[in-house]
Amino acid sequence: MWMLRSLRVFLLVARTGSHPAGSLLRQSPQPPHTFHAGPCLSASASSKELLMKLRRKTGYSFVNCKKALETCGEDLKQAEIWLHKQAQKEGWSKAAKLQGRKTKEGLIGLLQEGNITVLVEVNCETDFVSRNLKFQQLVQQVALGTMMHCQNLKDQLSTYSKGFLNSSELSRLPAGPDREGSLKDHLALAIGKLGENMTLKRAAWVKVPSGFYVGSYVHGVMQSPSLHNLVLGKYGALVICETSEQNANLEDIGRRLGQHVVGMAPLSVGSLDDEPGGEAETKMLSQPYLLDPSITLGQYVQPQGVSVVDFVRFECGEGEEAAETE
Known part of the structure; x- marks a missing residue:
């Protein structure tokens, strides 16, 4: 049975010049590492550096700085402005909640x-x-x-x-x-x-x-x-x-x-x-x-x-x- 299937494939190749999976056979096999991780890793390193700069400059948390950079398309200056605005909103909200508490x-x-x-x-x-x-x-x-x-x-x-x-x-x-x-x-x-x-x-x-x-x-x-x-x-x-x-x-x-x-x-x-x-x-x-x-x-x-x-x-x-x- 196996020999019969092989014979049919051989006849098909001889008749059409192609293989049922011919397109795959004609492609040169690529090693597993060629899905171009290099640029991604570089972008990741760049994002990390921006994150560290933003944290050092503003003193805000890792999560908030990360969100700021994502929201502002990795623009450091805009991310800083966004953070201050968010912190201000949060500050006003806290100020309203804490208003009655004594400040001695x-x-x-x-x-x-x-x-x-x-x-x-x-x-x-x-x-x-x-x-x-x-x-x-x-x-x-x-x-x-x-x-x-x-x-x-x-x-x-x-x-x-x-x-x-x-x-x-x-x-x-x-x-x-x-x-x-x-x-x-x-x-x-x-x-x-x-x-x-x-x-x-x-x-x-x-x-x-x-x-x-x-x-x-x-x-x-x-x-x-x-x-x-x-x-x-x-x-x-x-x-x-x-x-x-x-x-x-x-x-x-x-x-x-x-x-x-x-x-x-x-x-x-x-x-x-x-x-x-x-x-x-x-x-x-x-x-x-x-x-x-x-x-x-x-x-x-x-x-x-x-x-x-x-x-x-x-x-x-x-x-x-x-x-x-x-």
Whole structure:
């Protein structure tokens, strides 16, 4: 039977010059590795490199970065924009859910550039998050946004100027020279990343002309090399002084005055003519000097060749307890 089938195939080939599977017989057999894996592997390596770049640049998860690249056709810049938009949406959603939660923790940020000094407060729920670099970068953005706002004010200074920004005013400010969007946008991004309620509580700025000096002090300092000249802590003070002469110790005097304001929490400057007060005294110059209670602050300042004219004091979380009681 087998021989009969073979004979039929032989006769068919002889008659037609073809084989039932002739097309296959005429093709040169190809080795298994010739399905061109090379370009695919190259594309895969390229995608992996883009993914790593996107993760390093944005800090978002592997899954989100992968989805961003797929959505944007492997365009790195567009993928970054897409990620920020998605994170912002997620941040707003989280912000709405977390809105009622108390924000008693956070940081005070101090930034000085030229004749401008700013003090800002940003709050969060836990001290753990306040130590996170992403939260600290948010404080930096608020300080830079406030600094830029102050620099853009058109004023002719004959004396010092001082201003305050509340939470809603801060939210509307641009985020700073190298960032897109408003501070409100960056707050949403931080909430989306860190998963805690946060608030841009307040900011103060002081601008001084020649003949004035701003002393500053921050207590409980946390400082990161990546945060430019920003100084972070739990308490902060600015003390505005007028001086008629160059004083080599002006920076040290300013720091000591700032320490006094943080520690003694005065409510007004007062006058050198005021009677010395006790521990309950609220006029700054009449208070016992924090670093030497045997004299008043006025008695410390008078020989230094400076006059204290104003001050600002921030304490992180102050006012929250009063708000809760109300």
